[in-house]
Amino acid sequence: MMTTRSLALPRPKPVRGPFSRLMRRPLAVAAASVLFVVIGACLMAPFLPIPGPNEINLVRSLAGPSPEHLLGTDQLGRDLLSRLLFGGIPSFGYAGIVLFVSLALGIPLGICAGYLGGWWDRAIATIADIGLAMPVLIMTIVILSVFDGLFWVAMALLGVLMCPPVIRNVRGAVIAVRHENFVDAARVAGLSPVRIMATHILARIVGPLLVQATLIAALGISFTVGLAFLGFGPQPPDPTWGGMIQDAVLVLSRSQWPMFVAGVVLAISVLALTVLGDTVREATVDPWTGVSRRRRKTEPSLPVEPGSALVAVRDLKVEYSAGGRDVLVVDGVSFDIGPGEAVGLVGESGCGKSTVARAIARILPAAGRTVGGGVRFRDQAVLDLEGKPLQSYRGGSVAYVFQDPMGTLEPSMRVGDLLAHIVRLNHRVSRAEAKARALELLRRVQIADAEVVGRRYPHELSGGLAQRVAIARAIAGEPALLIADEPTTALDASIRLGILDLLRSLQRETGMALLIVSHDWDVVDYLCDRAIVMYAGQITESGRLEDLLVNSAHPYTHALLECRPKADSDRSKPLPSIAGQVAAPGSHRAACRFSDRCPIAKPVCTQSHIPLVQVGVDQQSRCLFAEELYVAPVSVVLTERI
């Protein structure tokens, strides 16, 4: 007998975030310490017991280090240490302005270009390309001559000039992650594009961003120093690193010491920033990759008349653009799902099951688009939804559980935070209440140590546990329809049953409808009341499960059932399979797409359109011999023919 049970948890592995990984690198620690000391000393300069930066003492001109002047003096006898520390404040400050402006502009623009694609991408990429072609130093000097005396305005404009590389890098990083399952999962959980960009995508690109930030800061310092050397920015006698280098050049023939001191501090600061950037890149190296794809465009849908069904799919047609051509992979699919009903979508790989499910949830991949038909959810025309109604449809009406649970959980968020985040999207509750609901959700999916699991990151979960968390996330919005796409295929046989049990008990407790996408009759048999069999983008048969299992009226269903492992089958032998392959989408010539593999096919099967016909009370089949098969199964029909 099948029972539900709580999971025994493996010992938790220590959690190591990017910061602690960074702090385990000696080079990173050294670079961060150098920066901390240099910036800290500059900021503390007014409080340190050192001479003022402008105190002139001509008697001590170009003196070497001494107890009164730890780093010696310049040609006017001014304390070099004091001038270095006070001069560092504008260098770091103006570099901060450059950094702030370039990130504040570059990050949102890069995310918009990468995530929204289309004309957003083209427009922003064009602006970035124009920006990249600008001679930054010359432009800055021109700007400085216009904003004479307003050095900070010039630095802000320098930040604008330096944002194109940020846009390009962020855009590239976003494109790499925007079609990953965890982003799809966030979309189907009802998160708005702005939220997805701000929380899910930004979190994933934080590594590349930090690297870029350190490089811009280093460039900002170099620019500020260079401009001060050319006479722009704070004017003498105010100390700047650029001004100190300028002074040192004038006395280079008499003493190299002032140049050495200023040069070393500048070099150390810039070097520390670049080393830090490099180590950040290594510590946050992104093991995930994604594929850039074209953005989905949804055609306006055909109206579907409201009825008693929870979901009504009518004449649905979905195309993918691949290799420069459009291919119809779902061709006129129609079916209903009643409230609380469990329906299985069965068929071999490539028949279009997932595409139908994704079209219902409105999460088709970028290459796919609905080109005909309609989907109605209660009184909503699903394919026409946009903006907020689409978000609330995805989050509150329909939820999606994917085959690969690990890939659908936001990798940079702890499980508890992720669930609390989804709870707050669906309910107006405080943070504390959302946390409590997150734990409750974990308990509802029969996770024993909810508190411990709530503190873990997705990569610290086993496959079964991750799928339970994914299911918890899916039910957080109390959906009326849960779509589970091969929910147990990626899991070990030993934990599959637990997940199926969980789905079944949740469906019974909540009364939500289930759409189970699977090639496995056992899964469908275990969970579903009704099954829809798909072949090559079309429905070939549908009906109540008990009818299909004993009295299928299509040779394809019959062949699929024949391949189902039997309890007494010899496990050492490979499972039987249907001879031949599903024809590639777009290459079906015959009226019956299964005819080239069908044991009872006749020439007539290839000639004219074959409609779905009613056989029995609640069964439909797309076969010219449906009536005959309904009365006598394929094996008998075959025997009679022989």
Ligand SMILES: Nc1ncnc2c1ncn2[C@@H]1O[C@H](COP(=O)(O)OP(=O)(O)OP(=O)(O)O)[C@@H](O)[C@H]1O
């Ligand atoms: N992003 C895509 N771009 C182009 N073609 C695609 C894309 N996704 C799926 N297809 C094609 O669409 C057809 C239907 O795929 P779909 O994943 O819906 O089938 P399926 O029955 O769910 O199979 P599986 O169980 O293997 O996922 C297949 O021929 C597949 O190659």
